[in-house]
Amino acid sequence: MAIKVGMVSLGCAKNQVDGEMLMASLKNAGFELCDDAALADVAIVNTCGFIDSAKQESIDEILELATLKKEGRIKKIVVTGCLAERYREEIHKELPEVDGVFGIGANADIAACIESAMNDFTESFPEKSKMPLCGERELSTPSYFAYIKIAEGCDNKCTYCAIPMIRGGYRSRTMESIEEEARGLVENGAKELILIAQDTTRYGIDLYGEYSLAKLMRRLCKIDGLKWLRVLYCYPDALTDELLETMAEEEKIVKYIDLPLQHASARVLKRMNRTGDRESLTALMKKIREKIPGVTLRTTLITGFPGETEEEFTELAEFVKDIEFERLGCFAYSQEEGTSAALMPDQIDDEVKNHRAEIIMESQMSIMDRLGEKQVGRDITVLTEGFDRYAECWFGRSAMDAPDIDGKVFFSAETKPYYGEMVTVHVDEAIDGDLFGTRV
Template identity: 45%
Template sequence: MLKAGFISLGCAKNLVDTEVMLGILAENAIELTTDPSTADILIVNTCSFIKSAKEESITTILNMAEYKTAGQCKTLIIAGCLGQRYKQELLDEMPEADAIIGTGAWHRIMEAVNETLKGNRVVIAGKADTIYDDKMPRIRTTPDYSAYIKIAEGCDNRCTYCVIPMVRGNYRSRTIEDITAEVKRLAARGVKEVNLIAQDTTNYGHDIYGKSRLTDLLRELVKIEELKWVRILYCYPKYFTDELIELMANEPKICKYVDLPLQHADNEVLRRMNRRDTKESVEELLQKIHARIPNVTVRSSFIVGFPGETQEQYQNLRDFVEAQRFDKVGVFTYSREEDTPAFSMENQVTEEVMQERYHDLMSLQCKISEEVNLQLEGSTFEVLIEGRDLEQKSVSYGRSYREAPEVDGQIYVENDLDSQPGDFIKVKIVQGFTYDVLGEKIQN
């Protein structure tokens, strides 16, 4: 039996593609292995969103290529966004690669495997117009109690810095019935937390229903008895409706966690980014969210150093972050990507200035995050346990509704000898830090 090893890079949306490809391989009697030295087939599902992601993808591919001599690898396949974006160029410039398979062709993974095992080098990019459904095989790589659910693929927003529409295609939603069927099946198998993902979750349904149907989808999912948490990630502010706010406020199963990538807060920069909101509209939305959703956690992300960003415009962003006091923030320096409108914009900001602004904004947010976490001391949360400290067996760790998987900090729980991954326990916070907090288990 042939063995396949998989490395998945980039976002959770890419991870779902990886899980479906794993399912297809398993259905075709290919054994899966986590040890690349024993794999006959190695597949790297790549990311090409920004420069650092591309560099990580290339490095990983080259590292895996070493198993052609140090292991038993017969074929090395480059999948995902990098393959979709650069296609033949990758095959020509990376002799280590045997096949390129793009985001529009993940369902043809066996075709790539079979062709390369015959000795052929192939490009199977396809048109980015597919999306998986509940009937597709899928082997989850996340813990048994948690799953990502991709409710839509692609994007129609056309931000001037972003390559996603190029590599993922136009926005396309799955049906409510199909998503609900998948979540019901996963919940019956022990999944307690589902994280809804798309390039823009709040735009869900516009393409197939003529209007946003995210709230209708959520109302179906919360009916699933076995589910404990439904978390919504990647929300675009323009489509964050009052109806969604009210549903989040009143439905216990929907995590009071708003993931709202805003990217900037200066109106001129937002215009050049082709964002569809303004500083004033975002401020109004944030005010509504905080007023209507008790104890809500708000996360955002911002880009510094966008072409033409002046010191004054950066200061407007800094002042906005300081005033809003987000619970969690990710900061990125602008990545100049070819084939995007921003690539050829005038007044590109130097790397030195970008780094100064990045560290300045991160320093500000670290201070805010620590103050937010210190204010949590004495509060009680329901925590989903995910593991145990390797050195202190009496310390477990997990997440509350305030922490999304992989991107946020942890809650460490002292004097907890019994809890197992997947358990929900009550925890009192005793100490807050910049990213993590320390708590103690409340005995029932």
């Protein structure tokens, strides 16, 4: 009888794609896939190890499954992903309930790893470069949208970030392999494809000797049946004019740029090993908005970086108010071992870091309320995602919203839409960052 495997995948969309490839490998090797890890013989926790809160979520999930293992409901617990790669020795020592710990390089041979873990505790940490860049996937997203990982690893060496240490150097996929995967996803019903990597703007620099994201996106826009093409995790230094022009000209590319800036103070950015200052970043935002009319700008910021003064925090808060980002997330700095920022003097108290993040988010909510009001009275295209039984209405996302990180559009409809259908919604009101309307 086939061994049943189930997965809990945590963290970012990049890790989610890795998990989908793992599950496809196991299915091809004869394992039976189970939607609920709690009902499987082997529960895989595909972990995130990026910041403290994500690490804690991974540990809590392992402990929850350990209770089920103790009760005899599951047989084995296997840990993959970033936490496994980053804390090789510690996981088995601190969590003896775990039966297998496999680094990202072991993803290519996951079936053999799990078969070994069925007999005795097993760990495997091949070179990171052995991790496959692409392959078959068992999609965990609804068929109407999918992520495509265009590169692995990172070379940016931001001082607060453990990703280069965990994932290794930057490796791009070929355009041919990305296009082939994209065509298959669209044939399978995907209306929206979302390009992801640790830094999408550097795509192709290692393979083709130049920034190639714009060329890749133009190529993908030729796929019949594709409605929306979205790109996440852009880096301000590598945002070329060619890319902005491509985004403005190609109808299928949603006018949405996710640009994690992290800060606006020149001194803080320098300590982060990033370039720019408030003046140059303000000019860049102005340039983007001029080149792509109606663009949705999304960013993420860090408060409480070591040595961040009250003046530097105030500069960041004023920058947020001045720019009026359509979408924004702010996180308190997480002191990550193995990074150079963790060893910097002037570490800031957790209470102060968190309070500063709250101030930024409160400011952003009032900005989003104002921007939401501007949408009232307009007709927008919405990708239908489901029906809310409590609100008794449908919901979905507009081009202004990426899955899981942004808001929703709720709408009533006399004609019942199907999941994945693109409908026109007349916006009647905006509440707490979400839009409410009626299907036209």
